[in-house]
Amino acid sequence: MSRIDELRELLHRANRAYYVDAAPFMSDAEFDRLLAELAALEAAHPERFDPNSPTQRVGGEPSTGFVQVTHRVPMMSVDNTYSTDDLRAWWDRCEKALGHSFAAVADPKVDGVAISIRYEHGRLVQAATRGDGTTGDDVTRNIRAIDAVPLVLAAPEGAALPPVLEVRGEIFMPNASFERINDERRRAGEPEFMNARNSTAGTLKSLDPAVVRSRGLSFVAHGVGHVEDVTLDGRPVATYLDFLRALRTLGIPVPGTEVRCTSADECVAAIERFGAARADLAYAVDGMVVKVDAFADRAALGVTAKSPRWAVAFKYPAERKPTVLRSIAWQVGKGGTLTPRATMDPVVIAGTKVQHATLHNIDEIHRKDLRIGDTVVVEKAGEIIPQVVEVDRAKRLADALPVEPPAACPSCGEPVTKEGPKLFCTNAACPEQFRERLKWFVGRNQMDIDGLGEKIVDQLLDAGLVRGFADVFRLDPARVAELTSESVTKSGKRVVRKIGGKTAESIVAGAEQAKGRGMARLLESLGIRHMGTASAKAFARAYPDIDALRTASPEDLMQIHDIGEVTAPSIHADLHSPAMDRTLRELRDTGVSMASTSFQARVASAPDTPSDAFFAGKTVVLTGELESLDRRTATERLEALGAKVTGSVSKNTHLVIAGPGAGSKLAKATELGIEVWDEARLLRALAEG
Ligand SMILES: [Zn+2]
Known part of the structure; x- marks a missing residue:
C-alpha cells in the first residue's frame, strides 16, 4: 500500500472513530499533521487525485449554482x-x-x-x-x-x-x-x-x-x-x-x-x-x-x-423553559406604535437562543401580571417566535417591579397617546420613528438602495448625515467613508472600523440608481398609511406621476380598485400634509423620479395597439436566479407591459423565464411544452417593449 493510500485509509478510520463510534484514537493535532502530509503527497502526485480523499472536504472553487437531481426513490415526508x-x-x-x-x-x-x-x-x-x-x-x-x-x-x-x-x-x-x-x-x-x-x-x-x-x-x-x-x-x-x-x-x-x-x-x-x-x-x-x-x-x-x-x-408540544425577565424596552415603530420588548436571561429553546420576546401591549403585560425580576416561562415551537407564557408566581421576589406604561415617548419625550391597548407617539418629528421609516424607505422591497443596510442607516442617523429621505440621495462619499463602528474581536479586543471609501462609493451609486425606481415604488416607500404594494401599483397605472395623483380628490381616489371610503381620505390627507409637501419637494430637487413607468407603458401600448405588445395578456413565471434584474423589478416591468406574473407553472402559463438554479418549475414547463427563455432573451424583449 502506498503512503497516500495508507494515509487516506487512516484518516477515514479516524473520522469514523470520532463520528460513528464516539471512540477517537487520534488527537486533532495528529489528524491535522497527517492531513497536511497527505495534501503534500497529493500535490506532488496529481494523477492520484480522488474526490473522496480526506483532503477534498473543501475542494475547488465556489460553484455558480445547483444542478437538479431526480430521486430514484421519492423522498416522502412523514x-x-x-x-x-x-x-x-x-x-x-x-x-x-x-x-x-x-x-x-x-x-x-x-x-x-x-x-x-x-x-x-x-x-x-x-x-x-x-x-x-x-x-x-x-x-x-x-x-x-x-x-x-x-x-x-x-x-x-x-x-x-x-x-x-x-x-x-x-x-x-x-x-x-x-x-x-x-x-x-x-x-x-x-x-x-x-x-x-x-x-x-x-x-x-x-x-x-x-x-x-x-x-x-x-x-x-x-x-x-x-x-x-x-x-x-x-x-x-x-x-x-x-x-x-x-x-x-x-x-x-x-x-x-x-x-x-x-x-x-x-x-x-x-x-x-x-x-x-x-x-x-x-x-x-x-x-x-x-x-x-x-x-x-x-x-x-x-x-x-x-x-x-x-x-x-x-x-412534542412547544418547548418551554423558565428564565428571568430583566427589563422591558418600549420600541418605537415606523407608524409611532410603542411596543414593549422583554429582555430576559438567554436560554436555548427548540434549538434557538431566546433572549427577547415581544409582550404585545400594556394590557397584555397587566393581564399576565408580569413584573421586572420575575421568573417567566417562555415557549417556542419550531418556526414560531418566542412567547412569554406566564409568570412563575412561586418564584416572585419581594422587589419585583410592576410595569407602568411610559408617559412619554422614549425617543422624543413627547406625551404618549393610548388607543385601546395600544400606545402611540404622534410626534411626526420623532427621531426613532424616522429611523424606522428610513430603514423601510431604503429597504429591499421599497427604494432598494444597494449597500444601505440597517446598520449603516443607524450610523448615518447617529452622525447627523441624514435628516430626511432626500438626504440619502445627496450623501458625500468622503464623509460616509469616515463613519466608524465599534466591534469586539474573538479575543475581546475592541476594534473601530471605518465604513471606507469602497463601501461609501457603492452606497452613493446605489442611491443614484434608486432615483429611477418610479412612482409605484416611491409611493410605497414613503410610509403613507394604507399604501400597500397593490394600491401603489394601481395609482401608478392610473396617474402619470405623483403631482397628478396629488391633484386627485378623495372621490377620485375611490375610483381605484380596492381603495375604499376609509382609506381614500386617509391617503389623500397623508399626500397633502406639510411634511409630505416638504419631503416630495426635496426628493424632486435631488432628482428622484416621480413619474410612473406603468402609466407610460399603458399609454404607449393603448388604446390602438394593445395586441401588438408581446407580453400583453401573457402569463409569465419567473424561476431560478436572475442576474441583472431582481425578481421584483422583472415582475414590475413585465406587468407594465401587460403580462400577468404568477408563481406556479400550469398549462395556462405562456412563458417561463428560467435563471441558474431553476428547478421543478422549469422541469414542469419542459414537460408541458411551455416556451422557456433565459434572462438575456428577457432583457432583449423588455428593451424592445
Ligand atoms: Zn416619539
Missing part, C-alpha cells in the same frame, strides 16, 4: 401527529391492514434538513436535498465538507460493499455549533441566526463549501433510499433495525437511540421517556418518528400520494 391517541389509532390501522401484530422502531426526529446521500461500491458519489420530493438540488460538494459524512465506507468483515446504497438522513446544526456561530457573528457585529434549522438550510444553499465547513454541521442517517444488496452478517437486510446496524458497520452515523416497540403502549412509553431526555441532547429534536420495522410489512402497507402509510411522526 405525516405528523401531536397526540398519543392519534399514534394509537395509527398503530391499530397498521395492524388491521397487515392482519397480524408487528414491530416498529421509534427514533428521534432531528430538527434539520433532509438529505439523500448515494454511495456506489462504498464511495460517496452524490448528495441531494429533498426539494419537492421528486427532484432536489445536487449539494454533493457541500455535503463532502461535513466531517460527519463518510466519504468512503468501511467494508464489513468478509463481505463486499453494497453496489448501491442511498441513505436518507438529516443534516443538522448541533447546539454547540449554533452557539459558537452566533458568538462569532455578535462579535463581528453581524445579525445573529435565529434558528438552527433555518441556518442549516441556508448553509446548504451556500455555493462555497468552505462556508459549509465553517458552520460545524453534522449528519445522522435514518432512512432507506435506493439500495442494492445491503447485507448484515452475510444475510440480506430485511428490517429497519438491521439496516441501521448495517449502516453503523459501514461507518455511517445513526441515531443510536432507536427503540424497538411491539405494541402501541411500548411506543407511547418510548416517546414519553425520550421527551424527558431530549432537552439534554446536543442537538434539537422536535419529536420521534415511528416506523414499521420489517420491510415486507412496509411494502404491504404501501404509500399515499404524499407519505408512507408505514410511518408517523409524533411531535
